Each structure stands twice: as C-alpha cells, then as structure tokens.
Amino acid sequence: MSTQKPVQRFTPGQEKFGTSVIRRIGSLQTLVYELSGGRVWNTFRGGQVAILTVIGRKSGEPRKTPLLYIEDGERVVMAASKGGMSSAPVWYHNVKANPEVQIQIGARKRTMVAREAGPQEEAQLWPLLEAMYPEFAEYRARCEGVRHIPVLIFDEKE
Numbered sequence: 189m190s191t192q193k194p195v196q197r198f199t200p201g202q203e204k205f206g207t208s209v210i211r212r213i214g215s216l217q218t219l220v221y222e223l224s225g226g227r228v229w230n231t232f233r234g235g236q237v238a239i240l241t242v243i244g245r246k247s248g249e250p251r252k253t254p255l256l257y258i259e260d261g262e263r264v265v266m267a268a269s270k271g272g273m274s275s276a277p278v279w280y281h282n283v284k285a286n287p288e289v290q291i292q293i294g295a296r297k298r299t300m301v302a303r304e305a306g307p308q309e310e311a312q313l314w315p316l317l318e319a320m321y322p323e324f325a326e327y328r329a330r331c332e333g334v335r336h337i338p339v340l341i342f343d344e345k346e
Contacts, residue, residue, distance in 0.1 A: 195329040198273055210271065217254045226294035232256060235321040238264065239292040245285035253279045257293070258320050260313070264291050264300060264342040267317055272327030274334050283340060291342060300342035310339050 220229045221239055230237050235256040244251045258265045268280035283289060287302040305313060317339070318324045324337075331337055 195272075195326055197330055197334070214254050218252045221254060222252075222292070226292060226296075229254075230294065233321065233323070236293075238266075240266070240279060240283075241290040241292070242279060242282040243286040245282050251279065251282055253277075255279070256317075256321050257291075258313075258316050259293075260316070260341075262344055264293070264298075265305075265313055265317065266340050266342070267324060267327075268338045268340060269324060269327045269331075272330035272337075274331070276335065276338070280338060280340070288345060289342065299345040301345050302340050302342050305339040305341050309341065313339050313341075 217229050217237070218239055221237070226239075232254075236258075237254050238257045239252055240255050241250050241252045243249070255266050268276050270277040283302045284304075289300055289302055291298050291300050314324070314328075328337055
C-alpha cells in the first residue's frame with residue numbers, strides 16, 4: 189500500500205502568487221549569479237542552475253531566467269515545468285519564437301539554438317532530469333491531463 193499523497197493541482201490564486209514569487213526571486217538570483225560570474229546561487233535544491241537569455245517575443249528585449257539544467261554531452265537540456273503549473277512558462281514561448289539563445293553556466297556564456305525534444309528523446313532525458321531534480325516527477329504528475337511539460341535541447345550555434 190502506497191503512503192504517498194496524491195498530487196494536488198494549484199488553484200488559480202496559488203498559480204498567480206507562485207508566478208509572482210518565481211519572477212521576483214528569479215530576478216534576484218539572476219543578478220547575483222551574473223555579478224558573481226556564476227559562483228554564487230548557482231544551484232537550487234541540489235540541481236545546477238544556468239541563466240537563459242532569450243529575446244522576448246512581444247517586447248523584443250532580452251529576457252533572463254535562472255533555470256535548472258543538465259548537460260548531455262555538449263548539449264544543454266531544460267524542462268519547461270513552471271513548477272507544475274497549468275500553463276507553460278513565458279520563457280518557453282519566447283524560446284519557441286526566438287530559438288537562438290544565450291546560456292550562461294558559471295562564467296561561460298554560449299550562443300545556442302533550442303529545439304523541442306521528440307518523444308524518444310524525452311523518454312531518455314526525463315530520467316536524467318528527475319535524477320538531478322526529483323521534484324520534476326511531481327510537476328509532471330501535477331500537469332497530467334492538463335498540459336505536457338516540454339523538454340528543450342540546446343545545441344551550440346554553428
């Protein structure tokens with residue numbers, strides 16, 4: 189018999205509050221990360237953090253977001269989870285509109301091109317993402333039947 193509680197979905201109010209908190213903490217984390225050359229606030233609950241810079245699809249301005257990531261060879265992999273909320277994060281929509289991005293890992297900044305992982309790639313990458321950050325499994329369960337959490341693969345720009 190399982191002792192795990194079923195995963196609860198967020199209410200609209202919880203999502204609004206959570207999005208606001210994520211945005212504010214993310215701005216502070218990005219500032220600290222960049223000022224320290226990636227030496228400070230470069231992890232979150234055991235997972236490694238990178239700074240993703242993408243051009244906003246509406247504003248045309250650079251938008252920076254701290255995100256958990258894994259490296260798969262030379263590729264960088266991220267999940268558009270938004271903590272398991274019912275909508276995809278804004279950065280995901282920006283990347284879909286403008287796939288050429290900059291990713292900062294530590295002091296190193298790389299120009300990369302994003303693409304969404306296919307089903308077979310996702311099947312290989314989700315266990316690696318969940319090994320790095322186990323809460324991803326809960327996020328996926330929370331989104332089941334609501335939305336698919338995309339996995340994005342970033343390759344070096346040629």
